[in-house]
Amino acid sequence: MMRVLLVVLSLISPSLAWAAEPFARASVEDGGNIVPGQQVRVDVDIFVPDFFTSPPQFPLFDLPNALVTLPEERTQNITQTIDGVQYSGIRRTYAIVPQAPGAFTLPEIDVDLGYSVDGTPTRTTVKILPVSFAVGGFTSADQPSIAFAARNLSLEQSFDRDARSLEVGDALVRTITVTAEDTQAMMIPPIAAGNAEGLRQYEKSPKIEDGIAVGRETASRRTETYVYTADRDGSFVIPAVSYEWFDVASHETKSNSLPPITVAVSAAGSETAIKPVVDDVQEDRPHVSRQKIALAITAFLALVFLVWLALRLFPILARRIAEARHRRLSSHGYRLKLLRQTIRTGNDPDIYSGLHAWSRSLGYRTLAAWVDEGPDDLAVQVDILSRKLFQGSREELDRIKLAAVVEFGNASRMLPMSALPPLNPSPRAVA
Numbered sequence: 001m002m003r004v005l006l007v008v009l010s011l012i013s014p015s016l017a018w019a020a021e022p023f024a025r026a027s028v029e030d031g032g033n034i035v036p037g038q039q040v041r042v043d044v045d046i047f048v049p050d051f052f053t054s055p056p057q058f059p060l061f062d063l064p065n066a067l068v069t070l071p072e073e074r075t076q077n078i079t080q081t082i083d084g085v086q087y088s089g090i091r092r093t094y095a096i097v098p099q100a101p102g103a104f105t106l107p108e109i110d111v112d113l114g115y116s117v118d119g120t121p122t123r124t125t126v127k128i129l130p131v132s133f134a135v136g137g138f139t140s141a142d143q144p145s146i147a148f149a150a151r152n153l154s155l156e157q158s159f160d161r162d163a164r165s166l167e168v169g170d171a172l173v174r175t176i177t178v179t180a181e182d183t184q185a186m187m188i189p190p191i192a193a194g195n196a197e198g199l200r201q202y203e204k205s206p207k208i209e210d211g212i213a214v215g216r217e218t219a220s221r222r223t224e225t226y227v228y229t230a231d232r233d234g235s236f237v238i239p240a241v242s243y244e245w246f247d248v249a250s251h252e253t254k255s256n257s258l259p260p261i262t263v264a265v266s267a268a269g270s271e272t273a274i275k276p277v278v279d280d281v282q283e284d285r286p287h288v289s290r291q292k293i294a295l296a297i298t299a300f301l302a303l304v305f306l307v308w309l310a311l312r313l314f315p316i317l318a319r320r321i322a323e324a325r326h327r328r329l330s331s332h333g334y335r336l337k338l339l340r341q342t343i344r345t346g347n348d349p350d351i352y353s354g355l356h357a358w359s360r361s362l363g364y365r366t367l368a369a370w371v372d373e374g375p376d377d378l379a380v381q382v383d384i385l386s387r388k389l390f391q392g393s394r395e396e397l398d399r400i401k402l403a404a405v406v407e408f409g410n411a412s413r414m415l416p417m418s419a420l421p422p423l424n425p426s427p428r429a430v431a
Contacts, residue, residue: 020049020085022115024126026106028133029093036101036135038149038248039182042094044128046111047080047087051390053121054114058092061107067097069184071210077392088391097187098135105132121368148189149246150180152219155256157241164264172228172263176241177221182248185210185220193226194239199263202227230265237262335361340403348389348397355382358406378405 078089185208241258359370381402387393
């Protein structure tokens, strides 16, 4: 009986392993008490058996009455075991900002990826099933005129000089920043700075930033800059600022403010200039004037000729320089130098991408095909790199050894020189 059971299990186990397929799931981080303007984070996990051979391509999608973004955050590597099969996973997070109350349902999303099936790279598409969340109204009776919800908002201002010690004609630069968590910088409303009576006021284009480090958290920031000048002396007042927003933590409308600023302008200091007196002014003689005119005409004609010559030769010289630079950047040796520099100083995803591009430039269809024909040290280091990226392995990559063996390649397979930019250009190379 035991022998029969073992035979049955041996027949079933391969089919179970073969049936392991990639899958996806999505979840809303905060599914309750959501208000218009509040940022909702939707986590999407993609799982594959074994490991990824190419990362998932997460697309953007349209959602009526909502702003959908994919923040530039580092992906998370996760693992999970289901029915005895170990899956490798990658997590990305969508940021969704609803603009009105109601029910929101994300559409079905297709994600392209590559994974290993018995050591063979395979392309496939997984579907993310729709998830829903509800958005209610503001619980406060005094809801903000602009639907802007955030957490831990701060309003600050600074000046480039003392506002009480200006002179007529001086410029005073005022910088106001709004910093808030759980929102996108593009969603932060403009600041109503008002007008300072008696002062000329100029406003620069606002600067918006996401991913600002605030302690252990990240925030978004809007920076507005104003320049004030005075045409006369006197005392002037820059009005106070009031900024309303909805706090998603306490679910109430709050207001941050900046105090009024007094600007004191004094008259500019002046000095009486002494007009120089010329005692002996001699008139130019006629022949001297003619010589000056002839010299001026000659100099003008020479200048015109030089400009014409420069316009004729500049395109030729620029083309020659560009061709020489392109030949240098596209050369085999220079591309190898950049690849080795990436291996020594780059992060793991950049090294993996660089190895892919290098193998294709040598005429190999895949990285695996290039590695198969290379030395053992190359295969070992690429395998360590793949496990670190797609299986969360903690093995250390030997960068020196990998940089030493990447020069391998079949010269007869090498592709012709490409017109594309060089492989993984460094900032110094681009400059």
